[in-house]
Amino acid sequence: MARPTLSRYLVEEHRCAGCVPADLNFLIKIVARACLHISVAIGKGGLGDVLGEAGSDNVQGEAQKKLDVLSNEILLEANEWGGYLAAMASEEMELPHLVPNRFPKGKYLLTFDPLDGSSNIDVNVSIGTIFSVLKCPDNADLSTPEAARQAFLQPGTAQVAAGYALYGPTTLLVLSVGRGVAMFTLDREHGQFLLTQENVQIPVQTKEFAINMSNQRFWEAPVQRYVSEMLAGKEGPLGKDYNMRWVASMVSDVHRIMTRGGIFMYPMDEKVRTQGGKLRLMYEANPMAFLVEQAGGAATTGRQRILDIAPQDLHQRVPVILGSREEVERVTGYHQGAA
Ligand code: AHM
Ligand code: MG
Numbered sequence: 001m002a003r004p005t006l007s008r009y010l011v012e013e014h015r016c017a018g019c020v021p022a023d024l025n026f027l028i029k030i031v032a033r034a035c036l037h038i039s040v041a042i043g044k045g046g047l048g049d050v051l052g053e054a055g056s057d058n059v060q061g062e063a064q065k066k067l068d069v070l071s072n073e074i075l076l077e078a079n080e081w082g083g084y085l086a087a088m089a090s091e092e093m094e095l096p097h098l099v100p101n102r103f104p105k106g107k108y109l110l111t112f113d114p115l116d117g118s119s120n121i122d123v124n125v126s127i128g129t130i131f132s133v134l135k136c137p138d139n140a141d142l143s144t145p146e147a148a149r150q151a152f153l154q155p156g157t158a159q160v161a162a163g164y165a166l167y168g169p170t171t172l173l174v175l176s177v178g179r180g181v182a183m184f185t186l187d188r189e190h191g192q193f194l195l196t197q198e199n200v201q202i203p204v205q206t207k208e209f210a211i212n213m214s215n216q217r218f219w220e221a222p223v224q225r226y227v228s229e230m231l232a233g234k235e236g237p238l239g240k241d242y243n244m245r246w247v248a249s250m251v252s253d254v255h256r257i258m259t260r261g262g263i264f265m266y267p268m269d270e271k272v273r274t275q276g277g278k279l280r281l282m283y284e285a286n287p288m289a290f291l292v293e294q295a296g297g298a299a300t301t302g303r304q305r306i307l308d309i310a311p312q313d314l315h316q317r318v319p320v321i322l323g324s325r326e327e328v329e330r331v332t333g334y335h336q337g338a339a
Helices: 006-017 023-045 066-079 118-123 147-154 213-218 220-231 250-260 282-292 324-339
Strands: 053-056 063-065 085-090 108-116 127-135 160-165 169-177 184-185 193-197 208-210 263-266 298-300 320-323
Touching: 006 023, 006 184, 006 193, 023 066, 023 085, 023 108, 023 127, 023 160, 023 169, 023 184, 053 066, 053 169, 053 213, 063 066, 063 118, 066 085, 066 118, 066 127, 085 208, 085 282, 108 118, 108 147, 108 282, 118 127, 127 147, 127 250, 127 282, 160 184, 160 250, 160 282, 169 250, 169 282, 220 324, 250 263, 250 282, 250 320, 263 282, 282 298, 282 320
Parallel strands: 085 108, 208 263
Antiparallel strands: 053 063, 108 127, 127 160, 160 169, 169 184, 184 193, 263 320, 298 320
8 A cells, every 4th residue: 555645644633633623734734845845955965055154143143054044944935825824933033933914824833943953964964854833822912023922932732743854864754743753754756755654652761872972071960970870881770781872963863762762861061051951942842852752752851841841932942851761760860869
């Protein structure tokens, strides 16, 4: 039997669980199409004018790559006319992008990191797009981009869908509409995403961890303890040998965990303390935490479930510890013990 397309998957999810209304279905398909276009742009590499610096900084003060800017534009243009969105927010824009008045407005909000893993763009290592969908509150003030910020400040538990596209040897779309996680592979010949795995489950235990070890001297005591116990291997208190991986593209590191388990940590450390952490809550931590929980894993800051955080700011940063449930619970327990 032919593999179901993304469109068919969404229709069937609606039919059996009612969780994908027509406008959400449309939204997800347009995001997927934008990801296909981003994938094509990335694939041009040195043959197109897509590599290198854009010559500008984003709101976080980070130098933007040409592909960061291009991916942001592709997502904005693709999504603003469809009538299902009220506004969009992105890592690359200080303020929300309101749907222009010439288009109808809808009931959803979309946030995204258009191209995650920017430091890997020019070295041909896998990168991705992360997105999250929220409902726009009925009484939201969308009169100006400044006012619209407030509408986005909802906890991760309010997400109605989240996903990522991974631009690797194959382009994948990994999606949850709140009933488990499904993976789709881009069929490049036909330009469509086909279902390749349903009901993704993250193994509860793991022997693989992902952390940027160069930050070791900045970590807090609970993470120091956990990593030193893992490094002690079979002879240590955890009684097993661990392996380490760090791609430095969150999408790739999370995808590995989705596929074969593991724990990913970008914890609080002294280098990032004043800004609250490294990764952004609204378009990195929340969508990934939603997907990981939907796949049976766990996601915390070490001190709190990520999806329960009440956001204070659109570009808020948080510590992130996610993946195989028992390992996340262990390191979260070390934080509680330390407190
Ligand atoms: P970006 O959105 O600007 O690419 O930054 C986020 C990335 C994550 O993908 C990755 O986990 C992390 O930053 C890597 O950070 P580091 O370079 O400190 O290891
Ligand atoms: Mg990012």
